[in-house]
Amino acid sequence: MGENSTIQYNRAKTWQILLWPGNTCINSLMGILVMFSSYIAVGGYGLAVATAGLIASYSRIFDGITDPLIAVLTDRMETKYGKIRIIMVIGFTIQILAVLTLFVWGIGQGLVFYTIMTLIYYIGSTLSGIATNTGNTVMTNDPQQRPKIYRWALTYTTIFASLLSFYNSTVLFPKYGGITNELLQELCITFVVVSVVLVILALLAISEKDKPENFPKKSSGQRINFKDAWLVLKNNRALQVLLITGSSDKLAQQAAGQAAIATIIFGIIIGNYEFYGTFKLIEVIPTLLVLFYVTHMAGKNGTKKSLIKWTTISMVIAASIVVFMVLIDPTQISVATVPTVIFVILYVSFHATMIAISACTQALKPDITDYEFYxxxxxxxxxxxxxxxxxxKAISSFGTTIVAFTIAAIGYATVQPQPGDPSTPAVFWVGMFLWMGLPIIGYIISLIALKWYPLDKEKMIEIQQHNQQYREAAAAEANEETSKKISG
Structure with a gap:
């Protein structure tokens, strides 16, 4: 008997699949903006580079601690209007008010104010993340559709991030003559405007799914509690593997994605920061082509299989980039045709596979939720x-600390790297390690851990069949109790 004849999947409409991922994109865009917080901390609040790095790290640890505390409360939440939209609006409002305060309204208020507003931002981020992950799970359980949610989320993120990077490096950077407070303030306002549009569209998309009947109650009849959170971590092997693979990759991405690293690679080693914005536009189309292909194959062959394949490919490309940068004069990139073409091909390929890996990794989360239900x-x-x-977050938070202390060791203790700074051997090798070395290490750890991931395509079919039977039995029992009350 075919898969589709035995399982009645909860499918989403095409327009919902297209619009809902805008909510994931908001969190990604806010994350990109917050990566510039070290610049505003140093230039706007008078903090040392290492101090800014420590605050960023400890804030993410705080963010991680608040996640299960708030999530248990939201999973217990019951209203006749559902829950996702309520959590979304509260979280998003906190986020935009916090970033506007940090980047625009609160300049010059000092260490304590900066730290408090950063922590408040992460409370909003936690709520937004919970709304996103809950929505991703209830939107659809069709294995063909689930990867598409992450396909479109990363499509929007790639497009908007590239356009905003281009805007930053080719419009704002020449306008202000450096990565200044004024540049960051204008960039912040732009991010907020884009995010408001995306959240409105996402609210429309999730409204049909955000209903009480889509949130089954605990099997024992009790409410979700903190013991359940511990038991999930203790007993769910799929989640344990995801923790290892996801956090190792995230640690590398947090470090490599810091604004200071882009400055070191493009503004110092290559020596052409404006090329960074142009390059971000060049990589959009190839990235989206790879992303669409990988998410299509993940829906067809299973997410685990695709994740292993593309992690291996990305690791090989990252190693090739380091070798290429060692063998050539990096200042010829963006100047001479041959090194520019080779660099573009290599780095565009790496970025495309990295985005595809992220889509596959994120697509594991709703599968693991269904596995826990099973x-x-x-x-x-x-x-x-x-x-x-x-x-x-507790593990990946050290990405900002690694960057802060590493660049402080090569002379950036009180100032952040700026385009045009001298390119020394120390700057080069630190740049290579943070930019490509850490991702390679993360990929190796991921490949080892994925050998123990239990949820392949066949297992997920079994899980969805079981969960469907459970839901049907629960619905029949509820109808029977209702009939007894009416007849009584």
Whole structure:
């Protein structure tokens, strides 16, 4: 009997699949903006580079701690209007007010004010993340559709991030003559405007799915509690593997994605920071082509299989980039045709595979939520995602610390790297290590851990069949109790 004849999947409409991922894009865009917070901390609040790095790290640890605490409460939440939209609006409002305060309204207020506003931002980020992960799970459980949610989320993120990077490096940077407070303020306002549009579209997309019947109650009849969060971590092997693979990759991405690293690579080693914005536009189309192909194959062959394949490919490309940069004069990139073409091909390929890996990794989360429902009878998408986020953020938070202390060791203790600074051997090798070395290490760890990931395509079919039977039995029992009350 075919898969589709035995399982009645909860499918989403095409327009919902297209619009809902805008909510994921908002979190990604806010994350990109916050990566510039070290610049505003140093230039706007008078902090040392290392101090800014420590605040960023400890703030992400705080963010991780609040994830399971808030998620347990939101998974217990019951209203006749659902829950996702309420959490979305509260979280998004906190986020935009916090970033506007940090980047625009609060300049010059000092260390304590900066730290408090950063922590408030992460409370909003936690709520937004819970809404996103819960929505991703209830939107659809069709294995053909789920990867498409992450396809479109990363499509929007890639396009908007590239356009904003181009805007930053080719419009704002020449306008202000450096990465200044004024540049960051204008960039912040632009990010906020884009995010407001995206959140309105996402609210429309999730409204049909955000209903009480889409949130099954705990099998025992009790409410979700903190013990359940611990049992998820203790007993769910799929989540344990995701923690290792996701956090190792995130640690590398957090470090390599810091604004200071882009400045070191393009503004110092290559010596042409404006090329960075142009380059970000060049990589959009190839990235989207790879992303669409990989998410299509993930829906066809299973996410685990695709993740292993593309992690291996990305690791090989990253190593090739380091070798290429060692063998040539990097200042010829963007000047001479041959090194420019080779660099563009290599780095565009790396970025495309990195985005594809991220889509596959994120697509594991709703599968793990369904697996937990299958395993324990507890449906708690927010808690499952938050337990992952707690440890993921605690580990990946050290990415900013690694960057801060590493660049401080080569002379950037009180100022951030600026385009045009001298390119020394120390700057080169630190740049290579943070830019490509850490991702390679993360990929190796991921490949080892994925050998123990239990949720392949066949297992997910079994899980969805079981969960469908459970839901049908629960619905029949509820109807029977209702009939008894009416007849009584």
């Amino acid at each position: 395993r324990s009878g507890n449906y708690m998408p927010g808690t499952v995602a938050a337990v992952y986020a707690f440890l993921d």
